[in-house]
Amino acid sequence: MIRTVLEPADIDRALTRIAHEILESNRGAEGLVLLGIPTRGVTLAGRLADHVSRFSGAHVTFGSLDVTMYRDDLARQPTRRPAPTRIPDGGVDGRCVVLVDDVLFSGRTVRAALDALVDQGRPSVVRLAVLVDRGHRELPIRADFVGKNLPSALSESIRVRLVDHDGVDGVTIESSASGTGPTGTAADGAGAEGTGA
Amino acid sequence: MRHLLSTRGLARDEVVDLLDVAEGMADVERREVRKLPTLRGRTVVNLFLEDSTRTRISFEAAAKRLSADVINFAAKGSSVSKGESLKDTAQTLAAMGADAVVLRHPASGAAQVLAQSGWIDAAVVNAGDGTHEHPTQALLDAFTIRRRLHGADARGRDLDSVEIAIVGDVLHSRVARSNVWLLTALGARVRLCAPATLLPIGVGGWPVETDLHLDDALAHRPDVVMMLRIQAERMDAAYFPTAREYAREWGLDDARFGRLPEATMVMHPGPMNRGLEISARAADSAASTVLEQVANGVSIRMAVLYLALAGEHGRAPEVAEVGA
Numbered sequence: 247m248i249r250t251v252l253e254p255a256d257i258d259r260a261l262t263r264i265a266h267e268i269l270e271s272n273r274g275a276e277g278l279v280l281l282g283i284p285t286r287g288v289t290l291a292g293r294l295a296d297h298v299s300r301f302s303g304a305h306v307t308f309g310s311l312d313v314t315m316y317r318d319d320l321a322r323q324p325t326r327r328p329a330p331t332r333i334p335d336g337g338v339d340g341r342c343v344v345l346v347d348d349v350l351f352s353g354r355t356v357r358a359a360l361d362a363l364v365d366q367g368r369p370s371v372v373r374l375a376v377l378v379d380r381g382h383r384e385l386p387i388r389a390d391f392v393g394k395n396l397p398s399a400l401s402e403s404i405r406v407r408l409v410d411h412d413g414v415d416g417v418t419i420e421s422s423a424s425g426t427g428p429t430g431t432a433a434d435g436a437g438a439e440g441t442g443a
Numbered sequence: 444m445r446h447l448l449s450t451r452g453l454a455r456d457e458v459v460d461l462l463d464v465a466e467g468m469a470d471v472e473r474r475e476v477r478k479l480p481t482l483r484g485r486t487v488v489n490l491f492l493e494d495s496t497r498t499r500i501s502f503e504a505a506a507k508r509l510s511a512d513v514i515n516f517a518a519k520g521s522s523v524s525k526g527e528s529l530k531d532t533a534q535t536l537a538a539m540g541a542d543a544v545v546l547r548h549p550a551s552g553a554a555q556v557l558a559q560s561g562w563i564d565a566a567v568v569n570a571g572d573g574t575h576e577h578p579t580q581a582l583l584d585a586f587t588i589r590r591r592l593h594g595a596d597a598r599g600r601d602l603d604s605v606e607i608a609i610v611g612d613v614l615h616s617r618v619a620r621s622n623v624w625l626l627t628a629l630g631a632r633v634r635l636c637a638p639a640t641l642l643p644i645g646v647g648g649w650p651v652e653t654d655l656h657l658d659d660a661l662a663h664r665p666d667v668v669m670m671l672r673i674q675a676e677r678m679d680a681a682y683f684p685t686a687r688e689y690a691r692e693w694g695l696d697d698a699r700f701g702r703l704p705e706a707t708m709v710m711h712p713g714p715m716n717r718g719l720e721i722s723a724r725a726a727d728s729a730a731s732t733v734l735e736q737v738a739n740g741v742s743i744r745m746a747v748l749y750l751a752l753a754g755e756h757g758r759a760p761e762v763a764e765v766g767a
Contacts, residue, residue, distance in 0.1 A: 312467065315481040315509075315749075325444075325754030327460065328467040330598070365476035 251404075252394060252417035257377065260393030261290070264375050265297035267391050271373070272342050275302035279338055279369075281311040283347045283359055284329035289410045290377060291346040307334035311345070311366075316358035333366055343369040344391075348406040350376040353387035378417055380404050444750040446558045446567040449576040450625035455601055458629055462586050463598050465746035469739070471508065482511035485752050488541040490532065491570070492518045493549045497713060497737065498570050498580075502545045505744035511752070514541070529553065530562050537563035543752055544568070551575035551617075566751035574615050574677075580712055581621035583743040585629055587732050588667055590739070591708055603630035608660045610636045610693060611671030611720050614643050614682075618712045619671055623649055636660035638693060640682040657693050661703065668703070669710040670695050670721045690719050700725040708732050 252260070272278055275298060282291030288310040295308035314320075314328040345359050356374060363372060375391035380398045398404060398419060407416045444461075471477055487506040491499050499515065506513045516536070518524060523532060529548075536544060543566040546554050551573030558567040571577040588605065589597045607626055613619045613635050626633050627650045635646065636654040646653060654660040661668070673689065683689045690696065695709065700722060703709075709721070709730045717723045726733060 315479040320481065320753045321755060323755055325750055328464060330467060331470055361480065365474060365478070367475050 248418050248420045250416055250418050251396060252378075254415035257393070257415050257417070260377065261293050262297055264391045264393060265294055265301055268294070268298060268344055268373070268375065269302055271390070275299070275304035275306050277341045277370070278306050278344065279334055279336075279341045280306065280308035280344050280346055281333075281338075281359075281363070282308065283345065283355060284310055284312055286406055286408055286411060287345075287347040289408050290348060290375075291344075294344075294346060294375065307336070308346075309334045311359055311362055313355055313358035313362050316361045318354060318358065331362070331366075337367050338363065338369045339367040340370050342371045342373070344373045344375050346375045348377050348408075349404055350374070350379045350387075350389050350392075351382055351404075353383045353385035356387050357385050377406060378404055444747075446554075446569075447578050447747050447751065448554045448558055448567065448569045450578045450581050450621045450628070451576070453625065453628055455628050455630065458582070458585070458625060459599060459601055461582065461743075461746055461750065462589060464749060465582075465586055465739070465742045466598055468508075468745040468749070469742040471745075472738070472742070478508055478510060480510050481749060482506070482509040482752055485511045485542040486514065486540055487511045487543045487545060487748065487752075488514045488516055488536050488539075488565075489545045489570075490516045490536070491545075491547040492523060492529075492553075493547050493571070495547050495571070497740075498547065498577075501737070501740040502568075502570060502579075502744050502748075504741045505748055508741065508745055509748060511542075511748065514539070529557065530560070533557055533560065533562040537565065541565045543748060545570045547571045549573055568747055568751060571617055573617065574620075575617055576621045577617040578621050578625070579740070579744055579747060580618045581625040582747070583736055583740040584618075584622055584669065584710060584712070585625055586739050586743055587710065587736050588631075588708065590735070591732060592666075601629045602626060605631040605667065606634070606663065606665040607631050607667040607669060608634045608636055608654075608663070608665040609669045609671065610657055610660065610695070612641045612673055612677075612682075613637045613646070613671065614641045615674050615677040616671050622669070623651055627651070634660055634663060634665065636693070638683050638689075657695070657699065661699060664704065665707065667708045667710060668695065669712075670715075672712065672714065673716055673720055675716075686719055694718075694720050694722070695725050696722045697724050700728070700730075703730070705730070710736065712736070 280291040280295050282288030291308040295306050298306045309332040312329045312331045314326045373390040376389045377393040378396050379389055379392045380396045401422050403420050405418045407414050409415050489499050489502055503513050545568045547570040553572045554567055554569035569578055593600055609619050623633055634652045636657055709725050710732050715721055
């Protein structure tokens with residue numbers, strides 16, 4: 247069974263709100279750097295950077311932070327292909343870095359991202375923005391900005407689709423009782439966080 | 444990837460994928476902390492049963508950047524000089540818990556033997572076996588060419604229709620062999636140039652053109668001129684009359700270098716015999732990629748060790764969307 251939880255307009259509204267919240271908590275756009283976690287987090291970071299730049303009138307940069315080499319499950323998975331890390335000019339030293347991902351699940355991806363980030367420099371503050379928080383944390387990690395809290399069963403899989411990758415915007419929740427198995431859905435959907443645990 | 448024994452039989456996609464992973468490793472060079480925690484707790488043994496400095500330290504640097512523990516094992520000063528067999532050495536390393544063995548060996552096929560022997564359950568990386576193959580050298584050469592041609596835009600690209608001339612002692616060169624298979628797999632056109640005595644028998648069956656004179660090879664205006672080292676240690680027969688004659692006929696001297704178009708890359712796997720196969724001016728020019736090759740060697744070897752060691756053993760690499 248597949249249920250749509252966020253329509254394209256809902257995603258846009260959530261990102262708009264998060265953009266305002268980021269500006270509010272940072273008291274403006276000064277020193278902001280948005281870093282997306284590949285693959286879909288980077289796209290979301292780009293959209294957030296557009297919103298934040300438009301609302302603040304300042305140009306806010308975004309980049310990508312690959313966490314593959316920092317994961318704690320490398321030896322338990324088939325070899326993962328690392329994605330590029332692109333840090334915007336000016337680096338992260340003394341900046342307010344907002345990590346952006348599509349789904350917050352076990353928290354292990356974010357743990358890896360924090361390790362990857364400190365190897366790039368020393369931000370003054372690190373915050374976390376996610377489109378969906380589905381619960382089931384395995385580590386003491388929480389998001390500062392959440393698009394939608396989506397309490398879910400472990401047997402369900404959350405799938406985030408974005409126009410840039412999937413041709414359409416949307417978030418669906420899928421119980422594994424339906425035709426496609428949980429692994430099949432996870433591999434081409436929900437992002438790394440969904441497959442992690 | 445369980446082992447890396449040769450470049451022969453590698454598919455284009457596989458190689459492009461490996462070069463892309465190496466691009467990520469090269470990015471680590473520019474960071475504040477030039478180290479990744481990825482292979483923490485893994486042990487890499489550098490088993491070098493033939494003299495080598497640069498390949499060994501390159502593998503050592505690569506393993507250390509990935510936080511692996513490194514054990515260096517050289518023929519000199521070890522039990523190998525007392526006549527210990529490869530089998531006994533391998534079993535000793537297995538008992539010590541080696542996760543990967545980087546093997547340099549004077550006998551062609553040694554890496555293959557080690558990988559298939561069952562003596563040790565470790566990933567085997569061929570770091571040069573006799574006159575057979577030296578796959579990581581070919582990979583770093585391809586990586587260097589791709590980076591020079593495409594810069595920051597190199598990811599995902601192959602070497603389609605790039606013209607490459609490989610010049611010198613092809614007969615004894617494992618670098619040349621690995622490069623022939625790898626570069627042609629990437630779509631490049633390879634031309635070998637050597638005196639007839641230094642071309643292997645059976646070269647007619649390779650996917651290459653051959654020239655007996657360097658001026659003929661250069662007349663085809665290759666994008667890349669790769670000079671091979673004249674290996675004094677393997678010059679056991681009269682392959683050419685004198686070193687001076689070799690330098691005059693097959694060396695990239697100042698005059699030949701001066702006639703090359705400015706964009707032509709000059710490569711050399713090192714160590715160079717300046718004044719023999721390559722002139723000092725060519726070696727130190729902006730066209731020369733010699734130092735880039737050394738730097739890129741570390742990135743390539745990091746990628747190879749990562750792909751051989753990081754994943755769950757015995758499962759096919761995942762090329763799916765996650766992290767793509």
